[in-house]
Amino acid sequence: MNKLAERYGLQTNENTIKEIDLSKVENPFKGNFQEIYELVRDGKVKKLSNGGISVTMTNDIEEDNKLGYAFQRTYGCRAYELMKYLDLAEMLVTSGIIPQEITGEGRNLQVKILNDKYLNIDGDEIEVEHLKVEDEDEVREDCDCEEDLTEDYTFTIEGVVYKIVNNPVTSERDGRYHPMIARVDGETISNRKEIARQYLREHGWTDDDFDGCNTGTLERYVYEDLSE
Numbered sequence: 001m002n003k004l005a006e007r008y009g010l011q012t013n014e015n016t017i018k019e020i021d022l023s024k025v026e027n028p029f030k031g032n033f034q035e036i037y038e039l040v041r042d043g044k045v046k047k048l049s050n051g052g053i054s055v056t057m058t059n060d061i062e063e064d065n066k067l068g069y070a071f072q073r074t075y076g077c078r079a080y081e082l083m084k085y086l087d088l089a090e091m092l093v094t095s096g097i098i099p100q101e102i103t104g105e106g107r108n109l110q111v112k113i114l115n116d117k118y119l120n121i122d123g124d125e126i127e128v129e130h131l132k133v134e135d136e137d138e139v140r141e142d143c144d145c146e147e148d149l150t151e152d153y154t155f156t157i158e159g160v161v162y163k164i165v166n167n168p169v170t171s172e173r174d175g176r177y178h179p180m181i182a183r184v185d186g187e188t189i190s191n192r193k194e195i196a197r198q199y200l201r202e203h204g205w206t207d208d209d210f211d212g213c214n215t216g217t218l219e220r221y222v223y224e225d226l227s228e
Contacts, residue, residue, distance in 0.1 A: 020066065027070040031078070033085050033109055033121075034102050040089035053082070077213035081106055084121045091123050107224055153226040154184060157198050161185070164223045170216065178216060179223035196222050 005012045029035060039045045039055065046054040055071050058064055075082045088111070092099060101112035109121040110128055118128045153164040160183060167180035181192045189195060196218035197210060203225055210218070 020062065022066070022069055025066045025070055027073060028067070029071055029074040031074045032102075032105055033088070033111070034099075036082070036085040037089040037092065037099060037102075040086065041093050045086065047086070053086070073212065076211060077209075077217055079209065081121075088119070088121060088123050107228070153223065155199055155222075155226065157195055162189075162195060162199075164219075164226060167216070167219075179219045180216075181219050181222065193218060200225070 002012045004010070036045075044055060044057050046056070048054055053071075053075075055068055056064055057067050088109075091097075092111070092113075097113050099111050099113060103110045103112075107121060110126070111119045113119060118126050120126045155162055162181050163184050164179050165182045167178040170178040181189065181195050183189055193215040196215065197205075199222050200209070200218065213221075
């Protein structure tokens with residue numbers, strides 16, 4: 001009910017602000033470097049002066065608003081990784097270099113370019129094994145990941161020692177490796193997300209960095225930091 005119209009006995013018109021139901025927005029973004037490279041190559045990404053990113057994919061403002069929301073959902077928790085992707089994609093595009101092969105993601109990204117050279121996420125040339133690695137998770141599928149990681153990937157929060165193991169629930173769904181925080185002494189953790197947040201805070205993260213991050217995403221960041 002329009003309070004002004006009711007108060008003064010006026011008739012309302014149909015010029016109202018329409019609402020976009022974001023819960024029904026389809027997310028077309030995959031969250032990988034190939035996608036970011038193509039967006040940069042096609043001129044659909046602009047850097048904002050405040051450090052943000054603008055993505056323009058259509059000629060329809062409403063659709064671009066929806067896509068902007070979907071883009072934020074995909075990359076909002078991965079600001080550092082996104083900026084690395086953008087910088088590398090920009091270097092490739094402005095140099096006229098077309099990636100011949102893209103494998104891995106994040107810190108494990110490998111981009112094959114001219115003369116069988118490989119670049120990492122920082123754009124530095126790296127040596128790679130002849131064995132083709134599509135994804136670090138796939139390499140770990142046939143290994144006893146919990147046993148492998150117990151000793152190497154441990155950390156201590158408030159006197160309690162934690163380790164990284166393979167999440168049995170999510171791993172059973174897709175057969176892939178999913179890092180999960182567990183206590184070395186076998187005791188139950190009441191809030192794995194908070195433990196991950198405490199660890200990441202000690203390694204430079206701020207509260208803004210946690211926006212949109214679920215437990216599994218934070219645990220993967222802990223694992224990646226420990227595995228460096």
